[in-house]
Amino acid sequence: MPKTLVIVESPAKAKTIEKYLGKGYVVESSIGHIRDLPRSAAEIPERFKSQAWARLGLNPDEDFRALYVVAPEKRAHVAKLKKLAADADEVVLATDDDREGESIAWHLLQELKPKVPVRRMVFHEITKEAILKAIQSPRTIDEHLVEAQEARRALDRLYGYEVSPVLWRKVAPKLSAGRVQSVATRMLVERERERMRFVSATWWDIEARLTTQASERFPANLLEVDGVRLAGGKDFDALTGQLKRGANVLLLNEADATALAAALTGQPYRVLSAEEKPFTQRPYPPFITSTLQQEGGRKLGFSASRTMRAAQRLYEQGFITYMRTDSTNLSAEATEAARDQARKLYGPAFVPAAPRVYAKKAKNAQEAHEAIRPAGASFRTPDSVRGELGGSSDEWRLYDLIWKRTVASQMSDARGRRLQVRLEGRSGDGRTALLGANGRTIDFPGFLRAYVEGSDDPEAQLGDREVTLPPLNPGDTVNGDAFKAAGHATQPPARYTEASLVQALEAAGIGRPSTYASILTTIQDRGYAMKKGQALVPTWTAFATSALLEGHFGRLVDYDFTARMEEDLDDIAGGRQQRAPYLRGFYYGEGGGLGLKGLIASNMEAIDPRVVATIEIPKLAGSGIELRVGRYGPYLARGEQKANLPDDLAPDELTFEKAEELFNRPSGERPLGADPDTGLTVVARAGRFGPYVTLGEENPPVKTASLFPGDDLTTINLDRALELLSLPRLVGESEGEEVWALNGKFGPYLKRGNDSRSLANHDQLFTVTLDEAEELFRQPRYGAKRAAAGPLKRYEYADRSAIELRSGRFGPYLTDGERNATLRRDETPESLTDADARSILEERGKEPKKKPGKAPAKAKAKPAAKPTKAAGSNAKPKAGTAKPAAKNAARKATAKAAAASPAWADLRAHLGVLGEQERTLVTATRDAGRKVEDVAPELGLDIKKAKGMALQASKKLNQAYRAAQGDA
Numbered sequence: 001m002p003k004t005l006v007i008v009e010s011p012a013k014a015k016t017i018e019k020y021l022g023k024g025y026v027v028e029s030s031i032g033h034i035r036d037l038p039r040s041a042a043e044i045p046e047r048f049k050s051q052a053w054a055r056l057g058l059n060p061d062e063d064f065r066a067l068y069v070v071a072p073e074k075r076a077h078v079a080k081l082k083k084l085a086a087d088a089d090e091v092v093l094a095t096d097d098d099r100e101g102e103s104i105a106w107h108l109l110q111e112l113k114p115k116v117p118v119r120r121m122v123f124h125e126i127t128k129e130a131i132l133k134a135i136q137s138p139r140t141i142d143e144h145l146v147e148a149q150e151a152r153r154a155l156d157r158l159y160g161y162e163v164s165p166v167l168w169r170k171v172a173p174k175l176s177a178g179r180v181q182s183v184a185t186r187m188l189v190e191r192e193r194e195r196m197r198f199v200s201a202t203w204w205d206i207e208a209r210l211t212t213q214a215s216e217r218f219p220a221n222l223l224e225v226d227g228v229r230l231a232g233g234k235d236f237d238a239l240t241g242q243l244k245r246g247a248n249v250l251l252l253n254e255a256d257a258t259a260l261a262a263a264l265t266g267q268p269y270r271v272l273s274a275e276e277k278p279f280t281q282r283p284y285p286p287f288i289t290s291t292l293q294q295e296g297g298r299k300l301g302f303s304a305s306r307t308m309r310a311a312q313r314l315y316e317q318g319f320i321t322y323m324r325t326d327s328t329n330l331s332a333e334a335t336e337a338a339r340d341q342a343r344k345l346y347g348p349a350f351v352p353a354a355p356r357v358y359a360k361k362a363k364n365a366q367e368a369h370e371a372i373r374p375a376g377a378s379f380r381t382p383d384s385v386r387g388e389l390g391g392s393s394d395e396w397r398l399y400d401l402i403w404k405r406t407v408a409s410q411m412s413d414a415r416g417r418r419l420q421v422r423l424e425g426r427s428g429d430g431r432t433a434l435l436g437a438n439g440r441t442i443d444f445p446g447f448l449r450a451y452v453e454g455s456d457d458p459e460a461q462l463g464d465r466e467v468t469l470p471p472l473n474p475g476d477t478v479n480g481d482a483f484k485a486a487g488h489a490t491q492p493p494a495r496y497t498e499a500s501l502v503q504a505l506e507a508a509g510i511g512r513p514s515t516y517a518s519i520l521t522t523i524q525d526r527g528y529a530m531k532k533g534q535a536l537v538p539t540w541t542a543f544a545t546s547a548l549l550e551g552h553f554g555r556l557v558d559y560d561f562t563a564r565m566e567e568d569l570d571d572i573a574g575g576r577q578q579r580a581p582y583l584r585g586f587y588y589g590e591g592g593g594l595g596l597k598g599l600i601a602s603n604m605e606a607i608d609p610r611v612v613a614t615i616e617i618p619k620l621a622g623s624g625i626e627l628r629v630g631r632y633g634p635y636l637a638r639g640e641q642k643a644n645l646p647d648d649l650a651p652d653e654l655t656f657e658k659a660e661e662l663f664n665r666p667s668g669e670r671p672l673g674a675d676p677d678t679g680l681t682v683v684a685r686a687g688r689f690g691p692y693v694t695l696g697e698e699n700p701p702v703k704t705a706s707l708f709p710g711d712d713l714t715t716i717n718l719d720r721a722l723e724l725l726s727l728p729r730l731v732g733e734s735e736g737e738e739v740w741a742l743n744g745k746f747g748p749y750l751k752r753g754n755d756s757r758s759l760a761n762h763d764q765l766f767t768v769t770l771d772e773a774e775e776l777f778r779q780p781r782y783g784a785k786r787a788a789a790g791p792l793k794r795y796e797y798a799d800r801s802a803i804e805l806r807s808g809r810f811g812p813y814l815t816d817g818e819r820n821a822t823l824r825r826d827e828t829p830e831s832l833t834d835a836d837a838r839s840i841l842e843e844r845g846k847e848p849k850k851k852p853g854k855a856p857a858k859a860k861a862k863p864a865a866k867p868t869k870a871a872g873s874n875a876k877p878k879a880g881t882a883k884p885a886a887k888n889a890a891r892k893a894t895a896k897a898a899a900a901s902p903a904w905a906d907l908r909a910h911l912g913v914l915g916e917q918e919r920t921l922v923t924a925t926r927d928a929g930r931k932v933e934d935v936a937p938e939l940g941l942d943i944k945k946a947k948g949m950a951l952q953a954s955k956k957l958n959q960a961y962r963a964a965q966g967d968a
Helices: 011-021 072-087 099-112 128-135 143-170 181-197 254-264 289-300 304-316 332-346 382-389 394-408 498-507 516-525 540-552 559-573 579-588 596-606 609-613 656-664 718-725 770-778 782-789 834-844 884-899 904-908 916-928 932-939 943-967
Strands: 004-008 025-029 090-093 118-120 202-211 217-225 228-230 268-281 414-426 432-444 477-489 529-532 535-538 626-630 633-638 641-644 669-674 681-687 690-695 703-706 729-734 737-744 747-752 755-758 793-795 803-808 811-815 820-822
Touching: 004 011, 004 072, 011 025, 011 128, 011 304, 011 834, 025 072, 072 099, 090 099, 099 143, 143 540, 143 559, 143 579, 143 596, 143 609, 181 498, 181 516, 181 535, 181 540, 202 228, 202 254, 202 432, 217 254, 217 414, 254 477, 268 432, 289 304, 289 394, 289 498, 289 516, 304 394, 304 498, 304 516, 304 834, 332 394, 382 394, 498 516, 516 529, 516 535, 535 540, 540 609, 540 626, 559 579, 579 596, 609 626, 633 656, 641 656, 669 718, 681 718, 690 718, 703 718, 703 916, 729 770, 737 770, 747 770, 755 770, 793 834, 803 834, 811 834, 820 834, 916 932, 916 943, 932 943
Parallel strands: 004 025, 004 090, 090 118
Antiparallel strands: 202 217, 202 477, 217 228, 217 432, 268 414, 268 477, 414 432, 529 535, 626 633, 633 641, 669 681, 681 690, 690 703, 729 737, 737 747, 747 755, 793 803, 803 811, 811 820
16 A cells, blocks of 8 residues: 655644544654754764864855754654655655745755655645645645745854854853844843833822712813813923923822812812714734734733743644734635634624625734634634643633634624713812813624633723713713822833733834744843743843944844844745845845944954943932943942842832942841851851851951851841851761761752762751761662652653653653653643643653763783983974873863862861962862852952862862871
8 A cells, every 4th residue: 555654843743634644644743853053063073073164054155055964862763754754655744834844844855865756735724624635735845935944044043153152252151142032132121221211200180079960970080270281191201200391281299189189079060061972993803923922921821932832732733723823814714614603602793794804914924824713614612622622721721712812803893982071160269170081881892792802801891991971961060079189100111021022023023923932932041031020121131232232233133124134034935035145145245235244353352341241320320330240240339349239120120229228238248246266257248149157257268158048148146157157067977987967059968978968958967967867878869769759740642652750950850761851941840731741852852961981991001111212313202292182181180180089077187288368268168068169259269260279279188188198
């Protein structure tokens, strides 16, 4: 029987499609991209390593020819696909119908090199009808789409690999730059700068409660007094907090407003006008990727990545159409399905006579399939799929949202009336007052019966809540029962949320639907933004990075320039522009292009790291206080005085008062008393790497100790400080070796020779007995103990091996015995489902690193006879004969041997061989179990110098110890 191999991207999609195609078809997944540009030097093939361009993975001199490699974790799977292709009579590439999917199909063709016919199959929903129709209508690979995707990949690589090193040198290590990422970061920074410049202003207005002759009560507001309008928020300058120049308004303070409210109370008011105007509101268009992410955040509280993961699973299981699209179009059958469902659920009056057609919403829309909608020619209601998806799962909640939005998009307009009333009267002190009341009545809810954007109350809301006013006609008289003064303050521009940032990027034509979720994740993972509630707050690192890029590489973060890059990629996708000339312009500047390479070369030396790292704070202007972003974090500087900034302090919250508080906080340095044994002062201090106490006030101190998680620097007393400084504690002697209780980087632990065991909590450092310690040492080490404890949870599957959730040293992780994967940022072990576990392992799974084994023993070769110099010969040993690798290995071995040390307790007796500075550094690190780089700044030492000093000190101590052993 003929056999057709169908290759899709994901295993979940493969499973769904295979049941539709039946016999004669083998459906396999590529598990995303099978190859890409090298991620590191280790992945560069040996024959290319000598090439200067290999680092980029692109050869600029050969029209940016890409160096594609199969990642190590994909090699076994690619071999499997090659075998399946060799056994097939036909290969069908059924990856997604967009640039990314077209590129995956092309890479499969290039790597597998099938010797049988190859077809390209595309579909936008995974239903039986759609799959069978697609398999009968194949096409060839669209080379233009592939070119566009390859151009995008090259752009991102050139941008990231060329600009990121500038940030490393001038701002801080491990930062990254990106074509869309850096622009998104700039948007966050610019909004925060507006908030930092903002000066709040206060104003007062008066709220009224009026009663008609028929005893019906309704609200109103005071608009004017003696013909002068009351001031409101829009009348103030955001930068100064003052009234705008030329504003002819009445600004009330609290006392004036309270007095006026009292004078207006109890007076009669006459209706001057009552204007009623009808309104209609059209339904919202069906979801595209960006609006789905926005509403997922507003209505469900999902991050963009969480929304897209749920949508991906819905698509793969055949519940919705393709979820990466910027087209609001619905097919004829989908339009009819939505209209039919609305008719059945709400009645004929809720469905307009003609179908609704929506124009494309996104600028430069290019992934124009269909809007995101329920799959199929007839829609399944949320209740009908609740059992399959789980009523509280992310997938069901998102499907419910998509279904409502799609059905509502084909429903009738909402209709209603707006009533605007103006009333006039006099206050008790004779002033003329003009009042206003506004009402809104919904006569026919239309599509609001099914869906209201950004609200979960569809019956009663249209933007804001419906307010019904009683019947009022000109000439009617009402009574002013109650007037109340109300204070207000102007508000700074709202920070971006994930939803509103996606909206802003889309409106500017920057990025594409498939990239938004990853961009939002990247700017948070890279430390450019943190979340405060739903708001994205830029970090000080983001400020420094944006300042550098804006000042020296302005076009790279220019909104219009970035949007034009998307248009250029669209032109390549449409065959209107060629990939290679465009990249030459971008990199070399040909044809008036950007010329990235020359731009970096000409600007690198002009960038002053101190200028870039110094952030202007409007509220600190003239104070002499500067904010700087250092290699180890942001800090305030005033002359020689410095203060670290708390991690959770938002930039717009930094005021002069807050700066003074940070400079003068008692936790900065607080003497606690004298140590009774040495007479030295014990001091509590706040360090860059956390709070600690010291023995001795001099710099460097005699000894330091970090505070434990439960300690508070502002309340710690002398007794507790001395207890901390007593560590490490000698617990006793076991099996001829001392047992020490120490506090280390990963928590409290016991050490006996080269063996160690973790303690359950910090308190045990002071209480653990020798018997308890010996019992711990009798137990397996951490790794063996963890394996013996078994998995936290086990997920079983019919088509693959089980996946286990285990507890690891750095948190929970998933494993199937062959690959391991950590959980994503917003997922917890408690909320993890079978589908989540599977998708995480497929997406993030990597083979565990193998521990290096011992090299097989070799017979010792006799040393060669030392060559003797021939008489009269002037020959000299050839310099540089040792290979660099051998030299490095020898150097590392020497350092490792020097660092290897007997028990610290044995070495302490030999501290006299060290200089004062060396002794202080070694005791500060060894006693507290801290790293040299953590301690060095507190001791006023350069880190590089401190590391060298620590290495030399270790050598001296070892030599002294061994000499003493030899003497003994």
